[in-house]
Each structure stands twice: as structure tokens, then as C-alpha cells.
Amino acid sequence: MTIGVCYFPEHWPRERWERDVEQMAEAGVEYVRMAEFSWGRVEPARGEFDFEWLDAAVELVGGYGMQAVLCTPTATPPKWLVDERPEILQVDRDGTTRNWGSRRFTCFNSDAYREETERIVRRFTERYADDLRVVGWQTDNEFGCHDTVRCYCDDCAAAFRDWLREKYGSVADLNAAWGTTFWSQQYDSFAAVEPPRPTPAEQHPSRLLDYYRFASDSVAEYNRLHADLVREANDDWFVTHNFMGDFDGLDAHALADDLDFLAWDSYPTGFVQDRRQGDPTADELRAGDPDEVGMNHDLYRGPETPFWVMEQQPGDVNWPPHAPQPADGAMRLWAHHAVAHGADAVLYFRWRRCRQGQEQYHAGLRKADGSPDRGYREAARAADELFDLDPVDAPVAVLHDYENLWATEIQPHSPDWNYWAHLRAYYGAVRRHGVQADVVHPDADLSDYALIVAPALHLVDESRAAALGEYVAAGGRVLFGARTGAKAPSNKLHDAPAPGPLADLVGATVDQHESLPEPVETRVEYDGVSYDYRTWAEWLAPGDARVVATHESGVADGRPAVVERDVGDGAATYCGVWPEPELADALVSDALDAAGVGRTGRLPESVRVAERDGFTWVTNFGDDPVDVAVPDGTEFVVGGPTVDGFDVAVVDAAPSDLDCS
Structure with missing residues (x-):
């Protein structure tokens, strides 16, 4: 088990890079993720490639004993490509085009965009096919973020009809399966079926469900394109993708078959504000909800495989309604909590707070001037405390x-x-x-x-x-x-x-x-x-x-x-x-x-325990300390019998042997 960081060398002067990488190594970082939004930097004009800067960054990372995780850069195609091939843009339900100027604006079913994806991913993967400093790849970035799984363009309409034809065989079987006699919604051909664009009243529920399935399958197919190209270049690389918490647009199970393991992006103080019912408590604003975070850990962990946290909150973040500073200790707590649930790596996003663009109000482990921020020492401490473990065995x-x-x-x-x-x-x-x-x-x-x-x-x-x-x-x-x-x-x-x-x-x-x-x-x-x-x-x-x-x-x-x-x-x-x-x-x-499952009594509201490989983590997501009574002879590997607010203890005993009060 180890920690890592997400680094964007293209955002910083070249003379700063080595000091950044040196400080990563000093903090115990093992993995450095790079290049996920770099298409415009690598290919500033069609066919004009500049990999020299990324080559240098990979060399630096490897030179300090760390490993590079590279990303296919397809979440942010450059402006020149959109100008050349505007048909790659997504279309909203109401017919509005999702324009260039942020990210995630391309259609998964666009033949043009799939052609461009294959071209750029092949250039990236072939470039580093023999580079031992590159250990694996992340496909794209956060498929479906910003409500972009479902597109309603003409390419999607045609692909949806093909998907329905393959599933049902005949339009008569489609009509029977959906029950289209309601409100005279029968179809006389597959060509008559449109994506579910706006209507005065609610849409037919069977039609909607199939469109949701189709859209998710389209993303899975697009992800498979990336994964196949990565493995074609070097089948020793791992391939993963960074999913999101409580995300409902995309079937992660469907993508899992093409990935070596799943990863996800964990932002506890953001999630408790924008995707959970009820107002957050004061403690939750500082450390999140352990069950909201924990359930996503357990969802992305396979029954027999680990998972990664590809982006771990490093401090305050820019996108929730409010941006509270996490509690002292929270950034370390989150790493331990992830490991207790089966993570084999936790990568903090990002290394340094960015000075430009949409994420200037998103913290890093280091401040924009390069000095340590609050999360830096906590991440370094977590790296020092964590150790290799067998997978979780859940009853x-x-x-x-x-x-x-x-x-x-x-x-x-x-x-x-x-x-x-x-x-x-x-x-x-x-x-x-x-x-x-x-x-x-x-x-x-x-x-x-x-x-x-x-x-x-x-x-x-x-x-x-x-x-x-x-x-x-x-x-x-x-x-x-x-x-x-x-x-x-x-x-x-x-x-x-x-x-x-x-x-x-x-x-x-x-x-x-x-x-x-x-x-x-x-x-x-x-x-x-x-x-x-x-x-x-x-x-x-x-x-x-x-x-x-x-x-x-x-x-x-x-x-x-x-x-x-x-x-x-x-x-x-x-x-x-x-x-x-x-x-x-x-x-x-x-x-x-x-x-016959051994258990504890009901734990305090902010306290959770989790067993992995014979060790039990006691994580305190609240401000009040908790006392942990253990059997005689039990060793505390981390911490001690009093777990302070937003702190953690690790003991070599089963959860059912502990008494937390």
C-alpha cells in the first residue's frame, strides 16, 4: 500500500519540476499520475507532436524512484480539432450543442471522435511502450462527469436504433417488451425510434431505461477502445479508470470487464454537500460521511481485487456549494480509511494548487508557490504508516x-x-x-x-x-x-x-x-x-x-x-x-x-471499524475522542487506545473483540 499524487508539469516552469519531484519522493510518493488533460500541449496543431516535455517529466519521476501512471488525454480535445470536426460535439436533450471551452463535451458514439481517439491514444501508448518507468494507464478522465453520459445527437440516434435492433430483433418484439400501446406509442420500424428528447409529459419508462442502458454501453465500448490500444502497445501495463462517488449515469460493472482494477475519485467534504440527502453536520463538513465514502470504496473494490483512490481530496476543493477546510488529520484519516476498505494506492489530487484555469480554488498538497500546504505532511505521515496487505475478506x-x-x-x-x-x-x-x-x-x-x-x-x-x-x-x-x-x-x-x-x-x-x-x-x-x-x-x-x-x-x-x-x-x-x-x-x-457473522455493538455515530488481513482500523470521523478497549496482549500498530477526533488507530485484533465508546 502506498500513496501517490496527480501532477501537471505542463502548468509549471521547467526549472521547478525537479524540485517538485524531489519533494514527492521525500514525502513517500510512489505513483505520479500525469497527462490526463494534455492533448493540446502534446499536439498543438494536427500532426505536430511535442512529447519532449512529457518525456522529461517521466524521466524525472523514474529518476527519483517513482513510477508514472499516464492517462489517455481524450477528455479535453483541443480547439483546432473541434473547429475541424464539429460533429464530435455532444447535444443536450433540448438540442443545444455542448461547446468547446471546458471538458467532456464530445460524443461517445461519434465515429469522427472515435477515429481521433484511436489516433491520439495510439501515439501516446506507442511512445511509451518500452518505458519501464510507466507502470500503467488511466483511460480518459471521469467518464460522464458533468452529466455527459447521455447525448442526444444524430449519431446517438442512429446508434440507439442499431442497439435496439440487436437487442429485440424485430420492432414487434420491441413494442411488446416496452408496452407501447399506452398513449399510442407504437413504432412501425426501428427508424421511427428517436432518443428521448423533451416531451410535455413524462417519457415512457421502458424507452427511458433502454436509452440509459444504451448510453452506458456506449461509454463501455468507448472505454474498451482505449483499453485495447493500451494493451496492444504493452500488455504488462495495468489499465484502470477513475470513476466518481454516488455516480448514477454509468454502469461501472459494465466497464470493469475491460479494466484490471477500478479506481475512483474521493472528495468527502464535497460529496456530503452535493450528492447526499440532508444537511451535513459540522463534523461531516470537516471530514465527510464515513458510510458515503465507505460504500463507494466497497463498490469499486472487487470481491477479489483491490482498488485505487485515483484522486483523494488534499484540502479545500472548488466545486461544492461551500469549501470548508478539512479538519486537522482528515487527509491522513482518509488514506487509512481507504486502505481499511481495500485500497492498494491513494493518490492525492493535486500536487500543487493551480494558478490558472477553472480549478484555482482547488487545494493541492503544496501551495501555488510550492510551499507545503496542510495536506502535505499528513500525506507523508500516511505514507510512512501504511503497509502492504492482503485483500479484504467480506462476509x-x-x-x-x-x-x-x-x-x-x-x-x-x-x-x-x-x-x-x-x-x-x-x-x-x-x-x-x-x-x-x-x-x-x-x-x-x-x-x-x-x-x-x-x-x-x-x-x-x-x-x-x-x-x-x-x-x-x-x-x-x-x-x-x-x-x-x-x-x-x-x-x-x-x-x-x-x-x-x-x-x-x-x-x-x-x-x-x-x-x-x-x-x-x-x-x-x-x-x-x-x-x-x-x-x-x-x-x-x-x-x-x-x-x-x-x-x-x-x-x-x-x-x-x-x-x-x-x-x-x-x-x-x-x-x-x-x-x-x-x-x-x-x-x-x-x-x-x-x-453467524461476528460484529461489534452499535458504534458511535462518527466511528467506524474495518478489518483487513488480520488488522482492524478504528477511524474517527468526528471531533470527540473515542476510547478503544482491546483484549490483553493486543498491539496497536498505529495510534493507541484513545483515538482523538479525526484520528485513526490500527490494532491486531478482530472488530468483534473491540469495544469503542
Whole structure:
């Protein structure tokens, strides 16, 4: 495990470079990412290439014992290329062209842009094919950032029709799958199908879901172009991509097949402001939400592979609504937290605060004048403390699928419905009990997990239901959340009541559902205790399932809210409400105990523990200190029994052996 930095030598005078690189080495940096936005610097005019500056930077990095990670520079094509080939530009839903002048303005389905991509990526990769100082590549940069996965240009319209033709074969089958008799939306040919441009009322949900799938597949295909070119030049290089947190436009699972491992960009104090429900607390403004960050770590970590944090927040950042300074210790805390969740490298973005352009108000490990900023010494300390580890071994799987996200986003049925927040209601309960979880696709191999938590399995077909049934019959336990199995993959309701093909497994169906605004009292009774829930409620019609919770409010009063059914050597639980944290804790802790998963008691709100390779990290995302009681003879590898605010301790004991208070 090590740290790295993102460096832009083209932003600085050549005479400064060696001092920068020397200071990186002094801080314990091993990886230096470069060149991601460098197309205009490398090719200032068509066919006129200048790699000399990048050659020199790579040589410096290698000369100080570090390794270079290079990037394909396609997120920012130069102006001359847009002037020559304007057809590469994206088009918004309303027909507005996304113009040159920032980044991420090109269409993934443009044949012209794919030609230019192949040309420039080949020049880059062939240039460094035999350079041992280059260890791997990042494809492009943050696919889909700025809401750019979905384009609505003529190239995308044609590609969408081809995608539909391949999927359905005939327009009659498309009409049947979508259910186009509603509002007379039938098609007489694939040529009649357009991208979902603005309409007076809402779009057909099946058409939208297929367009979201198509757009994501287009990005995956474009990424594959990059990955193939990199491996063609040198198949010893690793290939990765830097994804984003709580990002809903792109199916990361679909890109994973073409990458050696996944990476993502972690900005905790930004995420808690712009992509999470609710106002952040004072502590969260200084260090973020450990479960928001942690769930993204676990999503991008494969069950048997590590991940990288390709961009780690180094201080204040420019893009959220507000730019609070992180707490003292937060930049070190984040590195430890990432490693505890399975990261093998954490690269801080950026090395130096930039003096020009859109990101001048984004901190670096060094200030614009080259002097150390607050994050520099924290990153150096993290580099000194971290060590190599085996991958995470998680006993729990939390199921996540982008198609389920898109389907509930298309028809949320409540302005308060948020897929990520609902998923995190259950994920957070697992983490509050000190248990590692893999966030995995529902069709992954689930046989080795003691417990599966499936909060939002909205789209279910017979094959997926059968696989889950086999898992439970063999002794597994599943905890399903509300809205499970309501629809088929076509985004149409099943003929049978929800949870559709899963009804036999859970032993119940959904009789009624409702969504409610926050002021309405919503409560259920579970195991003799009254608990709050929020936003979504179902009352259930049990068959051979046991009723374990009943509604205590509204028209659902007295009706079943949570049921459980034993199947073979396992059991399935169905929760028909969106649980508030106390109810989620009760449901999840009971499920963990029934599955034989060791756990802690409920941890303090800002404290999380995570085990990796026999060591347990105690991370404190709050200002108040926490005391950690450990068994006699336990060694603290980092820190000690009192973990101060925004600090960390590492012990050689299991989480279930610790008492944090």
C-alpha cells in the first residue's frame, strides 16, 4: 500500500519540476499520475507532436524512484480539432450543442471522435511502450462527469436504433417488451425510434431505461477502445479508470470487464454537500460521511481485487456549494480509511494548487508557490504508516445494480426517493456493527457470503429469483428491502403482485404501497419495540411467512410490514418500509447474528471499524475522542487506545473483540 499524487508539469516552469519531484519522493510518493488533460500541449496543431516535455517529466519521476501512471488525454480535445470536426460535439436533450471551452463535451458514439481517439491514444501508448518507468494507464478522465453520459445527437440516434435492433430483433418484439400501446406509442420500424428528447409529459419508462442502458454501453465500448490500444502497445501495463462517488449515469460493472482494477475519485467534504440527502453536520463538513465514502470504496473494490483512490481530496476543493477546510488529520484519516476498505494506492489530487484555469480554488498538497500546504505532511505521515496487505475478506454482500437505480430514478413515486440513500440505510447498518461488506452486482457469485442484503432489487426476472432461492436453500440468509421485485427488466410491472418471481421465496406479496412526506408519522413495531421509517411503505399479504413487524400508523395500522420465511437451511426476510437508522440497525444486527457473522455493538455515530488481513482500523470521523478497549496482549500498530477526533488507530485484533465508546 502506498500513496501517490496527480501532477501537471505542463502548468509549471521547467526549472521547478525537479524540485517538485524531489519533494514527492521525500514525502513517500510512489505513483505520479500525469497527462490526463494534455492533448493540446502534446499536439498543438494536427500532426505536430511535442512529447519532449512529457518525456522529461517521466524521466524525472523514474529518476527519483517513482513510477508514472499516464492517462489517455481524450477528455479535453483541443480547439483546432473541434473547429475541424464539429460533429464530435455532444447535444443536450433540448438540442443545444455542448461547446468547446471546458471538458467532456464530445460524443461517445461519434465515429469522427472515435477515429481521433484511436489516433491520439495510439501515439501516446506507442511512445511509451518500452518505458519501464510507466507502470500503467488511466483511460480518459471521469467518464460522464458533468452529466455527459447521455447525448442526444444524430449519431446517438442512429446508434440507439442499431442497439435496439440487436437487442429485440424485430420492432414487434420491441413494442411488446416496452408496452407501447399506452398513449399510442407504437413504432412501425426501428427508424421511427428517436432518443428521448423533451416531451410535455413524462417519457415512457421502458424507452427511458433502454436509452440509459444504451448510453452506458456506449461509454463501455468507448472505454474498451482505449483499453485495447493500451494493451496492444504493452500488455504488462495495468489499465484502470477513475470513476466518481454516488455516480448514477454509468454502469461501472459494465466497464470493469475491460479494466484490471477500478479506481475512483474521493472528495468527502464535497460529496456530503452535493450528492447526499440532508444537511451535513459540522463534523461531516470537516471530514465527510464515513458510510458515503465507505460504500463507494466497497463498490469499486472487487470481491477479489483491490482498488485505487485515483484522486483523494488534499484540502479545500472548488466545486461544492461551500469549501470548508478539512479538519486537522482528515487527509491522513482518509488514506487509512481507504486502505481499511481495500485500497492498494491513494493518490492525492493535486500536487500543487493551480494558478490558472477553472480549478484555482482547488487545494493541492503544496501551495501555488510550492510551499507545503496542510495536506502535505499528513500525506507523508500516511505514507510512512501504511503497509502492504492482503485483500479484504467480506462476509456480507450488499447488492447494487445500476439498472435498478435507473428504474427507480425514472419512476421514483416520491420526490424524497433516492436510490443511494435507500441503499445506504442498510449498508450503514452493516458498517455501524463493524462488518466488512462487498457492494456487488446481483448476478455475481454470491455463494461464499453468509448474508446478502438486497435493499433495492427492483427489477427481477425468473433466473435471478431462482439463483437467490438456491442460495437461501443452501443455508444463506437474504434481507430484502422495499420495492423489491416490483418490475421485470423491461421496466414493466409483473403480472403477479410484487415481489414478483421472489414471492415464493419470501412467502408473501405486497398488497398496497404508498409514499409519504416527512411530516407524516410513520412507525412499525418490531420485536416489541416501536421504530420510525420514512418515505415508502408497503403492507404485506403473508402466505407461509412469519410476520415479524407490523405497521403502527396510518391506514396500514396493524398490517404486516416485515415478514420472514425459513427455506431449507436458510431464511429470507422482506422489509416493506424504508427504515430509519434504528430500525435498520435492529433488522441488520438480527440478520448478522442469525448468519453467524461476528460484529461489534452499535458504534458511535462518527466511528467506524474495518478489518483487513488480520488488522482492524478504528477511524474517527468526528471531533470527540473515542476510547478503544482491546483484549490483553493486543498491539496497536498505529495510534493507541484513545483515538482523538479525526484520528485513526490500527490494532491486531478482530472488530468483534473491540469495544469503542
